[in-house]
C-alpha cells in the first residue's frame with residue numbers, strides 16, 4: 001500500500017531504535033487530572049500471596065496489573081512488566 | 091487507505107494529545123536484553139518504612155525510584171510517579 005511505503009509514521013516506526021527510544025509521555029490516560037500519579041501500598045494489607053502492580057500505564061485495573069503489558073510490548077517492541085509484591089503465606 | 095495516507099509523524103506530533111497519548115515504547119534502556127522486565131519484592135524484606143518503586147522506566151536505580159520521574163514529567167508533559175510501599179515501623 002502506498003501509505004505504508006512513504007516517510008510516514010509507519011516508516012519511522014520500522015526502525016526498531018525509534019520504538020525502543022521511548023521519547024514521549026508514557027501514561028496515555030490514567031488519572032490525568034492528577035499532577036503526579038503516586039500510589040501507596042500498605043504491605044501489611046496485601047490480601048494475596050502475590051499481587052502484581054502495573055508499570056506499563058495501560059492496565060484497566062491500575063495500579064494493579066491486568067496483563068495489558070503483553071499487548072503493549074507486542075505493539076511497540078517494548079519489554080516492560082509489573083512489579084510483583086510477595087508476602088509469605090500465613 | 092484513507093486513514094493511513096495523511097498523518098505523518100510531524101503532523102501527528104503537533105497535536106498535544108499525541109504527546110499525552112503515549113503511543114510508543116516506554117522503557118528506553120532498562121534491561122533490554124530481557125524479554126519482559128519483572129521485579130519481585132518480598133514485602134517482609136523491606137528495610138525501611140517507605141520504599142518508592144519506579145514506574146517511569148528512567149530511574150538510575152531501577153527498580154527503585156530515584157526521582158527522575160520529575161524530569162520525565164516536565165520534559166513530556168506527563169504525570170507519572172512511583173509506587174510507594176509502606177510497612178509499619180517495628
Ligand code: FES
Pocket residue numbers: 053054055056057058059064065066067068069070080081082083
Ligand atoms: S498491565 Fe501494566 S504492567 Fe501489567
Ligand code: FES
Pocket residue numbers: 143144145146147148149154155156157158159160170171172173
Ligand atoms: S524515578 Fe521512575 S518513578 Fe520515580
